[in-house]
Amino acid sequence: MNSKEIDALIKDHYSGLEVKPILDGIINEDLYNKASYKILWLLKEPYDLGDGKGGWDLREGINKEPGVYAKYKTLKNISIVTSSILNNQSYDEVDKVNAPQILKQIAYINVSKLPGGTQSKYPELNNYYKQNESILQEQIKYCDPDIVIGGSVLYLYLNTFSLKGEEAEPLPEMARRYFMKNGKLFIDAYHPSQIKISEQKYCDGIKKVFDHWLQNKK
Template identity: 30%
Template structure:
């Protein structure tokens, strides 16, 4: 199998963004017949192939709404465009990578993801460092990263206060690294037990809290 290509959805828009947002997920669900092909997971977003199913696929939908909330914090939930309409355009400004760089199936195995992390961490950490994001959103993936590895690329959370966007739900944790760096530890956007609005709201609250500390 060939390694999957991931990274910036649109290099120009990401590089010129006032706030660079990086999503880190687990792995790409690739159909059996496509596993031997060279695949760029960002291409589908870049060319609007996912626009038609942006509402029906929870990972796409929540990622879009949460990103929209980060980039448009003054827009309230009821005024956000649908994920398959104007809101979709926010994906062009983000970077999106997976821990496992090889094709996978629909079910993720924690041991396999950790193994992929251990075997590919040098490449993965360099990729994060080169992307130089302001905000990293871990979609239930922070647990695979070693604190010392994050510290090596200047994302040290071990000595940073862990806060929650909502102290009643404890769904979304965040760490203010500096005025220019925010680490968010959220559920994977496909997680069905958190409503779209809650997912959007808690990530937005984490970002607003970070901005208020600048």
């Protein structure tokens, strides 16, 4: 299934509703596939920058104006962490001004495709995942990521990635975990807008895990 077919599947899934889905996935396919590592961020639900009724494409928005989107904490921290990984830099070394451009090299998938508020309720997320599971699996299959970073949602995908609790290792700076399996890295991180620690600790903690994975991958 290609990206257009997946988009059609999402639209059909939410057909009949007044509120329309906000499409997500690989932001820029050419840049994503050329990146040193294909990084997929798994998030909760989109925040609508429009009238609250959805019906637009997150990928198009970020491609056109990455700097505008990176003003929001979620994408700001995603851009910094992704820059740290792809450019092999610490938090202090990342060019924060130009970091938003790297958002074009990621994939970004929300559990729910409908506009949400500033906070998500986990019972609702569990329901969204169950309702959208087949779509989410098609999206992940199409992305074929090397690195998956879950923003407080990786627990929903453990079966999808065949991850088991006993395989987990502690994530530095966070009371979370990460997995290395089948040559891929899976990070159960704080949501990038609710990190509970400093941006530097958040970024460098994830970068440390990436470095460890890279050493063990060789």
